[in-house]
Amino acid sequence: MNRVKKILLWLLVAFAAYAIFTSPDQAAQIVKTSGSILADGVRNIGSFFDALLGR
Template identity: 80%
Template sequence: MQRVKKILLWVLVAFIAYAIFTSPDQAADILKTSGGILVDGVKNVGNFFDALLGRR
Protein backbone atom coordinates (compact mmCIF):
# COMPACT_ATOMS: atom_id res chain seq x y z
CA MET A 1 0.00 0.00 0.00
CA GLN A 2 2.86 2.36 0.82
CA ARG A 3 4.37 1.77 -2.62
CA VAL A 4 1.07 2.66 -4.33
CA LYS A 5 0.87 5.93 -2.41
CA LYS A 6 4.42 6.80 -3.40
CA ILE A 7 3.72 6.08 -7.07
CA LEU A 8 0.52 8.13 -7.03
CA LEU A 9 2.34 11.03 -5.36
CA TRP A 10 5.01 10.99 -8.10
CA VAL A 11 2.34 10.85 -10.80
CA LEU A 12 0.61 13.85 -9.23
CA VAL A 13 3.87 15.81 -9.01
CA ALA A 14 4.67 14.97 -12.64
CA PHE A 15 1.21 16.10 -13.74
CA ILE A 16 1.51 19.39 -11.85
CA ALA A 17 4.95 20.04 -13.36
CA TYR A 18 3.60 19.22 -16.83
CA ALA A 19 0.64 21.56 -16.35
CA ILE A 20 2.88 24.40 -15.17
CA PHE A 21 5.38 24.03 -18.02
CA THR A 22 2.80 23.67 -20.79
CA SER A 23 0.54 26.57 -19.74
CA PRO A 24 2.01 28.71 -16.95
CA ASP A 25 -0.59 31.48 -17.33
CA GLN A 26 -3.48 29.09 -16.78
CA ALA A 27 -1.67 27.41 -13.88
CA ALA A 28 -1.14 30.82 -12.25
CA ASP A 29 -4.83 31.66 -12.69
CA ILE A 30 -5.84 28.37 -11.09
CA LEU A 31 -3.50 28.96 -8.15
CA LYS A 32 -4.76 32.52 -7.69
CA THR A 33 -8.38 31.39 -7.78
CA SER A 34 -7.70 28.54 -5.35
CA GLY A 35 -5.98 30.93 -2.96
CA GLY A 36 -8.93 33.32 -3.13
CA ILE A 37 -11.36 30.52 -2.38
CA LEU A 38 -9.26 29.41 0.60
CA VAL A 39 -9.03 32.95 2.00
CA ASP A 40 -12.78 33.50 1.57
CA GLY A 41 -13.49 30.19 3.30
CA VAL A 42 -11.34 31.08 6.30
CA LYS A 43 -12.98 34.51 6.54
CA ASN A 44 -16.45 32.95 6.42
CA VAL A 45 -15.58 30.47 9.16
CA GLY A 46 -14.34 33.39 11.27
CA ASN A 47 -17.53 35.34 10.59
CA PHE A 48 -19.60 32.31 11.58
CA PHE A 49 -17.85 31.95 14.93
CA ASP A 50 -18.03 35.70 15.55
CA ALA A 51 -21.79 35.59 14.95
CA LEU A 52 -22.09 32.47 17.09
CA LEU A 53 -20.30 34.17 19.98
CA GLY A 54 -22.32 37.37 19.53
CA ARG A 55 -19.40 39.56 18.48
CA ARG A 56 -21.25 40.75 15.39
Protein backbone atom coordinates (compact mmCIF):
# COMPACT_ATOMS: atom_id res chain seq x y z
CA MET A 1 0.00 0.00 0.00
CA ASN A 2 2.84 2.36 0.81
CA ARG A 3 4.29 1.89 -2.67
CA VAL A 4 0.97 2.88 -4.26
CA LYS A 5 0.87 6.10 -2.22
CA LYS A 6 4.41 6.94 -3.25
CA ILE A 7 3.61 6.37 -6.94
CA LEU A 8 0.45 8.49 -6.71
CA LEU A 9 2.37 11.27 -4.98
CA TRP A 10 5.01 11.30 -7.73
CA LEU A 11 2.30 11.36 -10.39
CA LEU A 12 0.67 14.32 -8.66
CA VAL A 13 3.99 16.17 -8.45
CA ALA A 14 4.72 15.43 -12.12
CA PHE A 15 1.28 16.67 -13.15
CA ALA A 16 1.67 19.86 -11.10
CA ALA A 17 5.07 20.54 -12.67
CA TYR A 18 3.66 19.91 -16.13
CA ALA A 19 0.74 22.28 -15.47
CA ILE A 20 3.06 25.00 -14.19
CA PHE A 21 5.50 24.72 -17.10
CA THR A 22 2.86 24.59 -19.83
CA SER A 23 0.66 27.44 -18.56
CA PRO A 24 2.13 29.33 -15.60
CA ASP A 25 -0.47 32.11 -15.70
CA GLN A 26 -3.36 29.69 -15.36
CA ALA A 27 -1.55 27.74 -12.63
CA ALA A 28 -0.96 30.96 -10.68
CA GLN A 29 -4.63 31.87 -11.03
CA ILE A 30 -5.66 28.45 -9.68
CA VAL A 31 -3.37 28.84 -6.65
CA LYS A 32 -4.67 32.37 -6.03
CA THR A 33 -8.29 31.23 -6.26
CA SER A 34 -7.64 28.25 -3.97
CA GLY A 35 -6.02 30.50 -1.37
CA SER A 36 -8.95 32.88 -1.56
CA ILE A 37 -11.44 30.04 -1.08
CA LEU A 38 -9.48 28.75 1.91
CA ALA A 39 -9.28 32.21 3.50
CA ASP A 40 -13.02 32.77 3.01
CA GLY A 41 -13.76 29.40 4.59
CA VAL A 42 -11.68 30.16 7.67
CA ARG A 43 -13.28 33.62 7.96
CA ASN A 44 -16.77 32.12 7.71
CA ILE A 45 -16.01 29.51 10.37
CA GLY A 46 -14.83 32.32 12.65
CA SER A 47 -18.02 34.27 11.99
CA PHE A 48 -20.09 31.18 12.75
CA PHE A 49 -18.46 30.65 16.13
CA ASP A 50 -18.71 34.37 16.94
CA ALA A 51 -22.44 34.25 16.22
CA LEU A 52 -22.78 31.01 18.19
CA LEU A 53 -21.09 32.57 21.22
CA GLY A 54 -23.10 35.79 20.84
CA ARG A 55 -20.19 38.14 20.30
